[in-house]
Amino acid sequence: MPTVTRLLLVNQFTINLGFYMLMPYLAQHLAGTLGLAAWLVGLVLGVRNLSQQGLFALGGALADRFGYKPLIVAGCVLRTFGFAMLAMVESVPALVIASAATGLAGALFNPAVRAYLAVDAGPRRVEAFALFNVFYQAGILAGPLVGLALTGASFRLTCAVAAAVFAVLSIIQIRALPPQQAGTRSNEGILAQWRVVIANRPFLLFATAMICSYVLSFQVYLALPLEVRRIGGDDTGATLGVAALFVASGLVTVLAQTRLTAWCRARIPAGYALALGVATMAAAFLPLLATAALPRPSNPAALWALAVTPSLAAAVLLAIGTMLAFPFEMDTIVNLAGGRLVATHYGIYNTICGIGITAGNLLTGAALDTARNHGLPGLPWLALTTLGALSAVMIIALHRTGRLTSTSHSVTTTS
Numbered sequence: 001m002p003t004v005t006r007l008l009l010v011n012q013f014t015i016n017l018g019f020y021m022l023m024p025y026l027a028q029h030l031a032g033t034l035g036l037a038a039w040l041v042g043l044v045l046g047v048r049n050l051s052q053q054g055l056f057a058l059g060g061a062l063a064d065r066f067g068y069k070p071l072i073v074a075g076c077v078l079r080t081f082g083f084a085m086l087a088m089v090e091s092v093p094a095l096v097i098a099s100a101a102t103g104l105a106g107a108l109f110n111p112a113v114r115a116y117l118a119v120d121a122g123p124r125r126v127e128a129f130a131l132f133n134v135f136y137q138a139g140i141l142a143g144p145l146v147g148l149a150l151t152g153a154s155f156r157l158t159c160a161v162a163a164a165v166f167a168v169l170s171i172i173q174i175r176a177l178p179p180q181q182a183g184t185r186s187n188e189g190i191l192a193q194w195r196v197v198i199a200n201r202p203f204l205l206f207a208t209a210m211i212c213s214y215v216l217s218f219q220v221y222l223a224l225p226l227e228v229r230r231i232g233g234d235d236t237g238a239t240l241g242v243a244a245l246f247v248a249s250g251l252v253t254v255l256a257q258t259r260l261t262a263w264c265r266a267r268i269p270a271g272y273a274l275a276l277g278v279a280t281m282a283a284a285f286l287p288l289l290a291t292a293a294l295p296r297p298s299n300p301a302a303l304w305a306l307a308v309t310p311s312l313a314a315a316v317l318l319a320i321g322t323m324l325a326f327p328f329e330m331d332t333i334v335n336l337a338g339g340r341l342v343a344t345h346y347g348i349y350n351t352i353c354g355i356g357i358t359a360g361n362l363l364t365g366a367a368l369d370t371a372r373n374h375g376l377p378g379l380p381w382l383a384l385t386t387l388g389a390l391s392a393v394m395i396i397a398l399h400r401t402g403r404l405t406s407t408s409h410s411v412t413t414t415s
Contacts, residue, residue, distance in 0.1 A: 060347020282388025
């Protein structure tokens, strides 16, 4: 892999390490240490998510206009500021500003990192994005463990260390990350860039088809933990069961991503790999559907097994589905962009999927409530499986009609 690609992979691991050592414990700090009401905790966390998901399109367009490196550096510096501020402030307005800064930081550097990786890796984009997912998941695995040790001493210490991680990362980016090649920046204004992407109908169709995959994969944060706690309760065993979901998901990705991607590349077209990945995500909820109507056992060990095993199987299958799809998904976006305004395409893609995740989570939550209130325990899992199956069919249709490829531009041209 090229030197820049290797640097971007390490950077992504460090970004996730710093982010996930802090964010899983922020709600506990806000509600416990600072004593904020639940709605205020939701406000602070919601602002962070909204500022990131809502501004991905802006971050991507700025990256194409001013260059990938400046946006990556700006995002790291801004997140340093946001995490340092979280260590020092207690008032709600200041916490909201700090939270918004951390979200905006992600909107600035995420599209830029992906676009820079795509351009730098060239014809080896699929392998590069497979490795990217390995480093991404490794950061998610390591971050909470480091944060747990630090938060045991003080959450403010966790914030300070996370801010220091991003400060060091900012310096490394400034010194070691080379600028883009001359002539690869766009001379168009932001609105003109957005118009180009919005006019790209195959890209929009693909983004719409892939929304469902993001809704499915997000359930490792929403529906699966809720299901473990619904059956197993809120005791330590259930907490360990929820933790096992994330550990298993991350380990599977770290251990198997590159080999699985190589297997797919050697045997099946990219469109079918994407569809297979989404179909695997859809199948992830079948273990939950199969066990939904089983009676709750009285034996504690059996109860724990019933609470954890189906959700653990679902988490592993979701990870496998993501491993199948992700490298080809990122490569397809570059193909559909024709190599032009790659960061803008990534930014708008993330915004579209972010909106879809929000809507999908609302519907999933409604399905979970309906299942609980009307004695239909299998309803959420049937709905999610059906949603994934429809998405896989849409991707196959796009592949067969040639809408997942574009050869109108060179991948290294973004102006």
